[in-house]
Each structure stands twice: as structure tokens, then as C-alpha cells.
Amino acid sequence: MPRPARYSSAQHDAFAQAFDRDSLVVLRDHLPLEKLAAWREAFEPLLAAQIAREKDDPNRGAQRFYVSLPFAAPFCDPDFFEDEDILAIVERVAGPQPVMCQLASDTPLKGSDYQAWHADTPALFPGVHGNDTPSFQLAVNFPLCDVTDDNGPFETTLGTHRMDRHDAMEGLANGSIAQHRYKMKLGDVMIRDVRAIHRGTPNRTDEPRPMVVIGYSRRWLFRPEVSIRVPASQWQQLSPRAQQLLRFNPVVPDEQAANGDVESYRAFAF
Ligand SMILES: O=C(O)CCC(=O)C(=O)O
Numbered sequence: 001m002p003r004p005a006r007y008s009s010a011q012h013d014a015f016a017q018a019f020d021r022d023s024l025v026v027l028r029d030h031l032p033l034e035k036l037a038a039w040r041e042a043f044e045p046l047l048a049a050q051i052a053r054e055k056d057d058p059n060r061g062a063q064r065f066y067v068s069l070p071f072a073a074p075f076c077d078p079d080f081f082e083d084e085d086i087l088a089i090v091e092r093v094a095g096p097q098p099v100m101c102q103l104a105s106d107t108p109l110k111g112s113d114y115q116a117w118h119a120d121t122p123a124l125f126p127g128v129h130g131n132d133t134p135s136f137q138l139a140v141n142f143p144l145c146d147v148t149d150d151n152g153p154f155e156t157t158l159g160t161h162r163m164d165r166h167d168a169m170e171g172l173a174n175g176s177i178a179q180h181r182y183k184m185k186l187g188d189v190m191i192r193d194v195r196a197i198h199r200g201t202p203n204r205t206d207e208p209r210p211m212v213v214i215g216y217s218r219r220w221l222f223r224p225e226v227s228i229r230v231p232a233s234q235w236q237q238l239s240p241r242a243q244q245l246l247r248f249n250p251v252v253p254d255e256q257a258a259n260g261d262v263e264s265y266r267a268f269a270f
Contacts, residue, residue: 001239005084006030012085015191016092019135023161023196026182027085027189031142036186038074040144043067043210047107063111064200068104069212070258071230075103081214082242086140089191093135094218100245102215102226105144108152108203115201117157117172118269119165120194132162135193136218144210147184151209154182154190156198165270168197222248231257 007015015025050067058065069075081100090098121137147153157177160168171177181201182190192198194215203209217223230238230246231254238246 002078002082002084003032005088007085007088009088012088012092015089019089019093019191019193022158024156024158024190024192025089026184027191029185029187030083030085030189031187032079033187035074035077035079036142036144039212040210042074043069043105043144046070047105047208047210051109060106060200061115062113063109063203064115065107065109066104067107067210071103071228071234072257076234078239078242081245082239083189086189086191090138090140090216093191093193094138094216095134097219097244098138098216099219099221099248100214100228101217101221101223101248102139102213103228104215104226105210105212106200107208107210108200109208110203110206112152112200112202115199116269117169117197117199119197120270122270123165123195130164131195135161135195136221137194137223138216139190139192139194140214140216141190141192142188142212143184143186144212145207146186147182147209147211149181149183150203151205151207152201152203153184154198154211155179155201156182156192156196158196160197161193161195165197172197216245229257 019025046067046069047065050065054065060066120139123131124133124136157168157172158180160177168177215226228246228249230249230251232251233254235251
């Protein structure tokens with residue numbers, strides 16, 4: 001059973017309203033610190049393996065690594081992916097019965113640079129002017145360390161999730177759309193619409209800055225470029241709600257469950 005909600009239904013409504021306006025909300029001091037320490041420890045060897053695999057060709061820019069996380073302890077914890085407050089906000093902004101489609105991380109190291117401004121998904125109807133639909137693809141992001149000015153804070157724009165991409169880029173270029181930088185503490189969570197124009201920034205420290213991403217899609221959206229391989233033994237133990245969240249993902253024999261390099265998520269900027 002996940003932890004009980006910290007916020008009331010009226011507060012969830014207020015978060016959802018702010019999200020619709022801005023493209024994101026941040027829940028401060030939300031996640032359990034001791035569990036995040038276990039995530040960080042389990043993450044280190046996965047990052048090292050990904051760096052060894054990709055070192056000459058990182059797919060998100062210099063010294064910036066995307067690492068899929070296996071659906072195994074400590075990462076398969078309902079206190080994270082079935083968090084009552086996060087799901088309440090996700091369901092308000094992306095509709096009922098969302099799909100959990102991604103469990104991964106983005107980590108800039110020293111030597112990383114500013115990414116080009118981008119969205120993480122193409123428009124729902126490419127070629128049609130405008131983008132003003134309700135949300136259909138969300139990222140829940142939380143860091144495995146404090147995020148400061150020095151180690152690669154996320155920069156984004158507010159309101160561009162519902163704007164035509166060309167108009168948003170023009171506004172950024174001419175200064176009519178402001179850039180916002182998000183420093184985060186360990187335990188903070190950001191829920192964001194991946195259509196908003198954003199970028200990663202350089203990590204100038206010697207320590208990696210891992211940022212977890214749990215992806216949730218509107219109930220009819222299937223994203224073949226990401227997936228979570230759910231070990232059969234884990235599937236049996238999941239709550240009915242967790243099974244519903246994970247319904248579009250492959251359930252595989254336990255020994256085939258390590259995500260490793262199976263995700264083909266190399267195109268990331270639209
Ligand atoms: O890690 C970050 O701060 C953002 C990364 C990002 O936007 C991406 O790789 O698509």
C-alpha cells in the first residue's frame with residue numbers, strides 16, 4: 001500500500017489548475033529521504049554501466065546519460081509510482097486510468113552543456129497549427145541529490161505546453177516568453193507536461209546529477225519508444241491499480257527483466 005495522501009482533494013484541484021496554466025507543479029519535501037538514498041545507491045552501478053556502453057555517443061548531448069531503471073527493488077516501490085498525491089494530480093490533468101510508460105533517469109556529468117530548447121514529444125497532430133489540447137503525456141521528475149545552480153538545474157518555460165511550437169520558440173528568442181530555472185531539494189517532485197519547451201543545463205561539479213523520470217500517458221496513448229519490462233514474479237504482487245497503470249508494458253520472465261539497453265529512446269527533442 002502506498003503512503004496516504006498529504007494533500008486534500010481541494011489542494012489537488014489547485015495543483016491541477018496551476019499545472020494547466022503553467023505546464024508544471026512542484027511538490028516540495030514530498031518523497032521519503034531514506035528511500036531516495038537507497039535509490040541513489042542502487043543507481044550508481046547502472047549509471048556506470050550506461051557510461052561504459054555509450055561513452056562515445058551519449059544520446060542526450062555531451063556527458064548526459066539516459067538510464068532506464070529496472071522494475072525491481074528499490075525502484076518498483078508503490079510509494080513512488082502509486083503516490084496518492086501524484087496520481088491525484090496526474091488524473092486531474094491527464095484523465096482517468098493513466099498508463100505508466102517509463103521508469104528512467106537523466107544524468108548530466110561534468111562536461112555536459114546546455115541542451116537545445118525542446119519538447120519531449122511531437123505534437124499530437126504534427127503539421128496542424130496550435131497545440132492547445134489538454135495534457136496527454138506527463139513526466140514526474142525527482143532528483144537523487146539536491147539540484148543547485150552548479151549541477152545542472154532544469155530550465156523551462158511556463159504555458160508553452162499549450163502553444164504552437166514555432167510560436168513558443170519565437171517567444172523564447174524574442175524574450176516575450178521567460179525562462180525559469182528550477183533548483184530542487186532531495187525529496188522534491190516536479191510533475192510536468194512534456195510539451196513545454198525546456199532544456200537541461202551544464203553540470204559543473206564532479207558529482208553526477210541524477211533526475212528520475214516516471215512517465216504517465218493519457219489512457220489511450222501508447223508510446224512504443226519507452227517501456228518497462230515487468231518481471232512476472234513482480235506482476236503477481238502488484239495491486240490492481242498498479243497492474244492497471246502498467247497494463248501496456250511487457251510482463252517478462254524474471255531473468256529477462258533488466259531494462260538494460262532495450263529502450264530505443266534516442267530521439268528525445270521535438
Ligand atoms: O536532465 C535534465 O535536466 C533535462 C533533460 C532533458 O530535457 C532531456 O534529456 O530531454
